[in-house]
Structures are given as structure tokens and as C-alpha cells.
Amino acid sequence: MRAAVKATLFQVHSIAGLVLSLVLTLIGVTGAVMSFEDEILAGLNADLMHVEPRSTPLLSPDELLAQVKAASDGSIAAITLSRDPAAAVRIRFARNEDRSRPAALIVDPYDGRILGRPVGEGFFETVRKLHRWLLLPGDGKGYGRTITGIAALGLIAMLISGLVLRWPHRPGSVKIWLKPNLRLHGRGLHRSLHSVVGTWVMLIYLVMVLTGLWWSFEWYKDSATWLFARPPAIAEAPKAKPTKQLTKAEAPNDKVAPASREGAGAAPAPKLDLAWASLLQDRGDGFALVRLTLPSGGEPTIRVRAWLTDAADGRHDDFKIDAATGAIVSRTLHADKTLGEQMLARILDIHRGSILGWPGKLLFMLAALAMPLFAVTGLLLYVSRRRHQRMTRAAMTRLVPGE
Numbered sequence: 001m002r003a004a005v006k007a008t009l010f011q012v013h014s015i016a017g018l019v020l021s022l023v024l025t026l027i028g029v030t031g032a033v034m035s036f037e038d039e040i041l042a043g044l045n046a047d048l049m050h051v052e053p054r055s056t057p058l059l060s061p062d063e064l065l066a067q068v069k070a071a072s073d074g075s076i077a078a079i080t081l082s083r084d085p086a087a088a089v090r091i092r093f094a095r096n097e098d099r100s101r102p103a104a105l106i107v108d109p110y111d112g113r114i115l116g117r118p119v120g121e122g123f124f125e126t127v128r129k130l131h132r133w134l135l136l137p138g139d140g141k142g143y144g145r146t147i148t149g150i151a152a153l154g155l156i157a158m159l160i161s162g163l164v165l166r167w168p169h170r171p172g173s174v175k176i177w178l179k180p181n182l183r184l185h186g187r188g189l190h191r192s193l194h195s196v197v198g199t200w201v202m203l204i205y206l207v208m209v210l211t212g213l214w215w216s217f218e219w220y221k222d223s224a225t226w227l228f229a230r231p232p233a234i235a236e237a238p239k240a241k242p243t244k245q246l247t248k249a250e251a252p253n254d255k256v257a258p259a260s261r262e263g264a265g266a267a268p269a270p271k272l273d274l275a276w277a278s279l280l281q282d283r284g285d286g287f288a289l290v291r292l293t294l295p296s297g298g299e300p301t302i303r304v305r306a307w308l309t310d311a312a313d314g315r316h317d318d319f320k321i322d323a324a325t326g327a328i329v330s331r332t333l334h335a336d337k338t339l340g341e342q343m344l345a346r347i348l349d350i351h352r353g354s355i356l357g358w359p360g361k362l363l364f365m366l367a368a369l370a371m372p373l374f375a376v377t378g379l380l381l382y383v384s385r386r387r388h389q390r391m392t393r394a395a396m397t398r399l400v401p402g403e
Contacts, residue, residue, distance in 0.1 A: 005164075006164070006165060009161040009164055009165055010161070010165060012157055012158075012161050013157075013158055013161040013162055013165060014378075014382060016154045016157050016158050016161075017158055017374070017375075017378045017382075018378075018379070018382060019154070020150075020151045020154045020155070020158075021374070021375035021378060021379065022375070023134070023147065023148065023151040024151055024154075024155060024371055024374075024375070025371050025372050025375045026130065026131075026134070027131055027148060027151065027371070028368040028369065028370070028371025028372070029368070029369065029371065029372065030127050030128075030130050030131035031131055031208075031352070031364075031365075031368040032365045032366075032368035032369045033124075033127050034124060034127055034128060034131065034352070035352060035353075035361050035362075035364060035365035035368070036361060036365070037124050040120065040124075041118065041120050041121065041124070044118075044119050044120045045106070045118045045119060045120070048088070048106050048115055048116050048118060049087060049088050049090075049106060049118075050086055050087070050088065051086055051087070051088050051108050051109065051110065051115075052086070053085040053086050054110050056110055057110075058085075058109045058110060059109060059110065059111070059112055060272075060273045060276065061079060061081075061272035061273055061275075061276050061292065062271065062272050062273045063112065064079060064089060064091075064107060064109065064112055065079065065272065066112075067107070067111075067112025067113075068091050068105060068107060068112065068114070071114055072093075072105065072114075074093035074094070074102045075093060075094040076091060076092075076093060076094070076294065077092050077093055077094040077095075077293065077294060077296075078091070078092040078291055078292065078293045078294070079091050079092070079272075079291070079292055080092070080289065080290070080291040081109065081289070081290060082288065082289050083285070083287070083288050083289070084288075087109075088106045088107060088108060088109065088115055089106070089107040089108075089109045090104055090105075090106060090107075090118075091104060091105040091106075091107055092104050093105075094296070099139060101125075103117040103118070103121065103122065104117060104118055104121065105117060106118060131148075132144070132145065132148060132215060133145050133148065134147060134148065140215075145215070145216055146216070148212075148216055149213060149216025149217050149220075152209045152212050152213050152216060153209075153213070155205060155209050156206070156209055159198075159202055159205060159206060159209075162195070162198055162202075163202065166195040166198075166199070177196070177199055178196065178199060178200065179196065180192045180193055180196040180197065186384070187380075187381065187384045190377040190380045190381050190384070191377075191381060193373065193377050194373075194374060194377040194378060194381065197370055197373060197374075198374060200367075200370075201367040201370055204353075204363065204364055204367040205367065207350065207351075208351060208364070208367075208368075211347050211348075211350050211351035212351055214347050214351075224344065225344065227340070228338075228340030228341065228343060228344055229338070229340060229341050229344060230338060230341065270294055270295055270302055270323035270324070271323065271324065271325075271326060272292055272294075272302065273326075274321075274325065274326025275292060275302045275304065275321040275323070275326050276292070277326060278321055278326045278327065278328055279304055279306065279319065279321070282319075282328060282331070283306060283317065286306075286308070287306035287307060287308055287317070288307055288308065288309050289306070289307040290304060290305070290306045290307070291304070291305045292304050293305075294323075295323050300322060300323055300324070301320040301321060301322060301323055301329050302320070302321045302322075302323050303318070303319070303320055304318070304319040304320070304321055305317070305318055305319075306318075306319070308334060314345075314346045314348075314349040314354065314355065315334045315342075315346070316334060316345070317331065317332065317333045317334055318331070318332040319331050319332075352364055353365075
């Protein structure tokens, strides 16, 4: 029975590896490329994102948008501002009909002057589409998303079957589990590297897969939300706080990040200054970076995400603010979330290891870069095994009956 189970698992492991190796290699390499995306973009655009602090007051969000609209043709989707008085403002545009997105603009927060467009974002956007959807049509709504999801499920099957297949006779020996035998050659070396390095990265791959499936299947996302988040309740509307029109003189050195989309039809323009004032009254200086997203699709609210330290840290509060009156419709504070809800809110940080800081990102990047090793050694083992089987069959046909 044990031999039959192992033979079945071996077939599952081999077939899944052969079928999915190319897709998994592509996903692993592109994921590794994006591991330090934030740091790379920050370095490439360091001069562009920096402005000289001045004694003049910062422009309000509505004044900034008016300046950008006068100088560009795109439909504005979002505006991001930092509390750092030396940081520029980032303007993001809505997608075109062909789903492409114009490059962002970097704007001086003191006078609304356009400083330029950040470099490198287009490259990482292409890598991200390749990582998630294999650059297939439809992006997140196409079949590329399903293919990467199936590949992730296949990787789980390979991790489980691989662990069972390599279970040693002395499982308590750390050396057997973690030290490859580099004195071997050919098939023996390939098998040692395949199994031992696979043991090194097994837990990391499992974390990557279990979090990556969040973007592949809606049923998985809904199940994770049901499991880790509290059931939705009819929350009391937050107490309305008086808001007033924000003037330039009242704008503090903290800049809020508004991300906005143009409303359709004759809908009144959203009042970002009122939303900004409401956020300041509600949270004070308890954030470092803010993004305000303009209403789209007829929704009446401005979505606000306020990061508590910086965007790389991942901890943030979320608000929905009435676009016409500036009243806070709902708030979701990081401090009020359960551990499971905080985990779901930072699932991307868990997926790429950044929740552990830069050492975690480096570790996850190296694990992702190891994916081609498994594809190559697995293929070599398969070819070697097939050659050995052919030689065995040929030898059997040359045997004389009775020998």
C-alpha cells in the first residue's frame, strides 16, 4: 500500500511539474523582479519626488487638481500626498477605454507646477501583468488569472507530494534534510539539489501560494474573508463632525493623498477640500501618507487611505467620505481590526515578505529566484529517468528465454 501511494504521488509530482514548470518559473522570476520595486522606483525618481520646502502654504487638494487639469488632458483618478514638506505630490490618471493607464504626474505641492513623469513605473506595470495574468487579454478578468491560479494550486500539490517522497529514513537528522550532497554528479546531484533546496523554500512557497490565490479566485478570497474577518455588521454611522471649507492658509504641511476619478455625466464635482478637512479633524496628524480616490461609476463617496507611517509599512486606515458634503460615511481603522483582519489588509505584504522588513523581502526574492532551479533539475531528472527506462527495456529484449 505504501509503495502504491508513493508511486501515485510520484506521478502527480512529475506530471504537475512538467506541465506547470514554465508558468511557475515565469511567476517566480517576475515576482523576484518586483520584490524591491518600491526601493528601485524611489531611487530612480529621488530627484523628481523631492522639492525644496518653502514658507508659502501648500495648495489645497482642489487647487492642485485644478492646476493639473489645466495642464493635462487625462481624467484624474487619484492624488497622493505626503506629510513630508519636501515630498512632491503624485497624480494618477484613470484607465483609458483600452484598459491602459497614462503615466502618473509628479507635481510641486506649493505651486502646482508639473515636475515630470516617474520613470520605471511602466516597466514594473508590465512585469506585474506578466506575473499575475501572463500578459493575456482581459488582465484580471481574463483567463490568464485562472491559469496562474491553477499553477498555484499545482504547486501546493507538488509541495505536499515532494515532502512525502523525500521523507528520509532518519527524519530527525537535520543534515539529511538541509545539506545537499555536492560531491555527487549527474542524476544524483540533480536529485540532491531538487530535494534539499525544495526543503529550504517549502514554507516560503506555501506562504506565497496561500496568499497569491487571493488574486486568482473570488471563491478563495470570499472564503478567506469569511474565515479571518468578523461578520459584517450594521455599523453605526460615525458621528458627523463639523467641516469647513479648507483655505490655502489653513492647509498644514501635511499633505493628503487624494485619488480621484472624474464623475460621469453632470454629477457635481467632488469637494476634496471638504474631505481633506474631515480627515484632519478626525485623525489629526496620525498619518504619514494619504491617497484620495475620486468617485467612479456613480458612487457618491471619496475613498481615502491613510498610511500610519509610510506605504512600505502597509498599516493604514480606510475612510469613505461623502463627495458633496465631506461627511465621513464609514471608517476602518487599523487599530480596531482583529489580527485576522489586519492579516487580510496586509496580504500583499505577507505575499512578498515585506511584513518582515527588508530581510523578509530578500528571503522571499531568493526563494522566488530558485524556481528555475526546480524546473531545470526536474526536467533533467525526467529525461534521465526516461533514458534509463529505455535502456532497461532494450536490455530486456536482448535476454535469451530461460536466462
